[in-house]
Amino acid sequence: MTALVAVFSAVLPASASASSKPGAVKSVVASPGAAVGQIKVSWKASGSKTDKFRIETALTPFGSTNDGRGAQTFTVSGSKRSTTLSAKSVAKAGAAPATGNHLYIRVVAVDERKSGARTGKASDLVATTSRALPAAVASPLRIASYNIRSAKYDGADKRDWAERAPGVASDIVKVNPGIVAIQEASPGRFGTMRQTESLQAALIAADPAMGRYTLTRTTVYNPSGTPHGSQAARIAYDSSRYQLLSQCTDTTMVANVVQNWSNSCSFDLPVMAGDAPTWIRSAAYAEFADLATGKPFLVVSAHLDYRHSDNKNTEAKLNDLRRLQAATIWANMNLIRKPGEPVIVAGDFNASQADKGGNGPHDYLVEQGFYDAAGAVQQANLEFPSLNHFDKVLDEDPQGYARRVDQILVYGAPGSNKFKQLVEQKNPARNSDHNMVYADITLPTV
Structure with missing residues (x-):
């Protein structure tokens, strides 16, 4: 016992x-x-x-x-x-x-x-x-953002720009957006032409019947010899549906001589203290009118600072920098926008909700009253990361929301009916190291 x-x-x-x-x-x-x-x-x-x-x-x-x-x-x-x-x-x-x-x-x-x-x-x-806010019944606009990968990486990339350009243009034409915010469309020379000019030619070739898509600018934003970083934020638009209102000139007259540069429809973004001028990035902007309603709206294409750090303090400073860059975008738009005029900010923010260091630029714009178009009634392909690294196979996020650095935010036109990534999970020949994202929103008619 x-x-x-x-x-x-x-x-x-x-x-x-x-x-x-x-x-x-x-x-x-x-x-x-x-x-x-x-x-x-x-x-x-x-x-x-x-x-x-x-x-x-x-x-x-x-x-x-x-x-x-x-x-x-x-x-x-x-x-x-x-x-x-x-x-x-x-x-x-x-x-x-x-x-x-x-x-x-x-x-x-x-x-x-x-x-x-x-x-x-x-x-x-x-x-x-959460349950999304549908866009109001008004004038529809499909807005896209596409980082197309700079041609300067030719040689390092397995597929160079000459191979990818037709696919990039085909992606845009297939999605049929009214406006496209483009990043890494370099004004640097690509063979006999600039990458921007090559993209323009590819867009015409992809849409031969109408040739609708036009870049607002193709030349550099600064005179030759100016120390400066990326000038590759650009905007394309469907000229059959929207009219360019801004005077986005490609040339500048200096001492009665026409020079192939212009700072029109662009502005610089801030850098960190101590950064060389070569870290300065330009954002592109343009004002358009909807030909169906005559109503104006502004679009900004931006490629924010790409740096990240494993050091918590450094990462916080870089997140603050991207937030400051977003604040600079909003400050510039407030200088030129008309009362009640909608503003769309789209691009590669190099930040996402998934970043533990924060999503500074996005959060700043939301705080100012912007609506993230990803908060849409219909969402598609958000389980894949928007930065694909040219990987042949993309991993699907187990919770359905992968890291998305490519963003579209709208001021003055809340709500979103659709947000989608153009992506294939398996693709050995991707057109860019980013997926294009697009959203269906509506602009006010009164």
Whole structure:
């Protein structure tokens, strides 16, 4: 008997300890709620030793503790197996429709009926966006953003610009946007012509019946010999649907001599203290009129600073720099825009929601009242990263939202009906190291 008692004494405490925790949350489903801004969360759990459930959210993935950026916690009764996060709660968590952000979500069972809270095994992470705000019934505009990869990398890339140019132009014509914000369309020489001129020729060849797409500028933004960084932010537009209002001239008259440069329809973005002038980047802008309504709007194409660092402090400074670059864009547009005139800022922000260091430029523009067109009623292919590195196969994000640095934000025309990446998961001959993204929005008619 003594031996048996000893055996039971060893087993019972361990068994009692194992059963003292609440039951595990086995699965979770998250989806847009019924009303704009809401998110619905449903889960399966035994409810054993559970007096409440804790819904944990963040803007970046998180592990055993909720250390994600912008972490929030919401609690509901242990009798529930679903809840709808209100628009106010979702906004607090950082995923209001205007942000285009998605929330990472998990559910944990909690027992607080005894001293010291006990938690059960947490669910796996899931992610969703909130119920989007549809664009108003007005004048439709399909706006695209495409980093086409500079020809200066020919030799380093397996496919040079001569091979890729027809595909890039075909991508644009196939999507049929009204306006395209383009990055890395270098005004540097590509053989006998500039890359910008080569792109213009490819667009005409891809659309021979109409030749609709025209670049607002093709020459350099600065006179020869000026120390300067990227001047490859450009804008193309469908001239059958939109009229260019800005005086985007390619030449400058100096001492009665025509020179092939102009700073028209461009402005410089700030750099970090101590940076050489060769770090300076130019943004492109232009004002257009919708030929159907006559209403004007402004578009900016920008390629923000690309640097990142594993050092937390350095990364924070670089995030602040990109935020300052976005602020400079908005300040310049406020100098020229008419009262109530919509503004679209699109491009390669070199930042995304997934960056733990922050999404500074995006967040700044949202704070000013911009609407991220990715917060759309219909979303497509967001499970793939927008920076594809020419990889033959792209990995699909397990939660459905991969890193997206290519962004489209709109001021004065809230709502978005569609946001899509033009992407194939398997492609051994990609046209660029970025996927083109585009959005269907509407512009006001009054």
